[in-house]
Amino acid sequence: DWNAEHIIDELIEGVRQQVGEGRVLLAISGGVDSSTLGLLLSRAIGDRLTAVFIDHGLLRLGEREQVEAALLPLGVNLVTVDARAEFLGALEGVSDPEQKRKIIGREFIRAFEREARKYGPFDFLAQGTLYPDVIESAGGEGAANIKSHHNVGGLPEDLAFKLVEPFRTLFKDEVREIARLLGLPDHIRMRHPFPGPGLAIRCLGAISEEKLDILKRVDDIFISGLREFGLYDGCSQALAVLTPIQSVGVMGDERTYSYTTALRAVATDDFMTAEWARLPYDFLATMSNRIVNQVHEINRVVYDITGKPPATIEWE
Ligand code: XMP
Numbered sequence: 143d144w145n146a147e148h149i150i151d152e153l154i155e156g157v158r159q160q161v162g163e164g165r166v167l168l169a170i171s172g173g174v175d176s177s178t179l180g181l182l183l184s185r186a187i188g189d190r191l192t193a194v195f196i197d198h199g200l201l202r203l204g205e206r207e208q209v210e211a212a213l214l215p216l217g218v219n220l221v222t223v224d225a226r227a228e229f230l231g232a233l234e235g236v237s238d239p240e241q242k243r244k245i246i247g248r249e250f251i252r253a254f255e256r257e258a259r260k261y262g263p264f265d266f267l268a269q270g271t272l273y274p275d276v277i278e279s280a281g282g283e284g285a286a287n288i289k290s291h292h293n294v295g296g297l298p299e300d301l302a303f304k305l306v307e308p309f310r311t312l313f314k315d316e317v318r319e320i321a322r323l324l325g326l327p328d329h330i331r332m333r334h335p336f337p338g339p340g341l342a343i344r345c346l347g348a349i350s351e352e353k354l355d356i357l358k359r360v361d362d363i364f365i366s367g368l369r370e371f372g373l374y375d376g377c378s379q380a381l382a383v384l385t386p387i388q389s390v391g392v393m394g395d396e397r398t399y400s401y402t403t404a405l406r407a408v409a410t411d412d413f414m415t416a417e418w419a420r421l422p423y424d425f426l427a428t429m430s431n432r433i434v435n436q437v438h439e440i441n442r443v444v445y446d447i448t449g450k451p452p453a454t455i456e457w458e
Pocket of ligand 1: 335336337338413450454458
């Protein structure tokens with residue numbers, strides 16, 4: 143019988159024993175695992191935890207504020223780093239998806255290292271590794287590694303911390319339950335997965351601040367709409383893509399020549415295969431109307447009806 147309160151006490155005890163008087167560094171992504179780990183570590187060791195949240199400019203609308211609003215009032219020693227200019231500068235003119243991932247991974251480590259030196263020294267690096275991650279990496283190069291998923295790794299020698307991974311034996315559902323008891327707001331606790339490279343891989347081709355801004359507004363309308371219509375929890379992941387396609391439209395008496403956005407929602411157990419979500423037509427119609435009315439840079443909305451395989455969930 144799995145008792146979350148009891149598990150929390152055990153995890154806290156385990157962290158205290160491992161860490162002693164040491165100091166711990168944690169990268170917060172804004173997802174459920176790292177946010178929950180931030181709350182747990184904060185309970186266990188207080189301000190000997192430094193949680194670093196890097197705003198790479200590829201986050202969703204209001205995401206940085208949501209993460210701060212969730213963690214700061216609960217006492218997490220959170221440092222937010224505005225690294226938008228560095229990331230966007232490094233990505234300028236880059237259109238190849240794997241190249242984008244490499245650059246973002248590299249910039250992430252660079253920014254994280256800098257913060258580690260600024261607030262350090264640290265004895266430990268905490269990671270929200272879950273049981274399935276442990277199994278997967280033990281299995282070597284699986285299909286999940288076809289795209290170079292980035293997590294914190296590859297830090298230089300002098301920052302070679304010991305790892306603190308209290309969730310190594312847990313499944314996602316268990317972390318969500320722990321998160322509930324620790325007071326993490328539901329919108330983060332029950333959030334769909336979001337890739338490390340963020341909106342960069344949903345803004346097809348070379349990205350720009352202008353394109354990211356369009357995509358953020360479209361994504362926000364779609365995701366808020368799914369929540370409003372009670373459809374969010376029924377999808378495993380949902381996203382909007384900004385395509386480079388511009389097409390002709392009409393608005394009042396004017397011809398327009400604007401961007402096409404693609405909406406995608408999937409149902410899956412393991413993200414290795416997925417079915418496109420059969421969202422109600424009325425909902426899709428409402429989303430389409432809202433998007434073209436509120437985002438003037440968009441004049442065409444399409445819905446992705448491709449499964450994985452052959453398509454991937456992301457478009458890049
Ligand atoms: P695909 O597009 O490969 O995505 O079907 C499967 C799952 O992995 C996520 N994904 C990523 N996550 N870094 C990440 O942290 C990445 O580069 C990356 N690429 C895809 C994707 O959002 C989906 O949940």
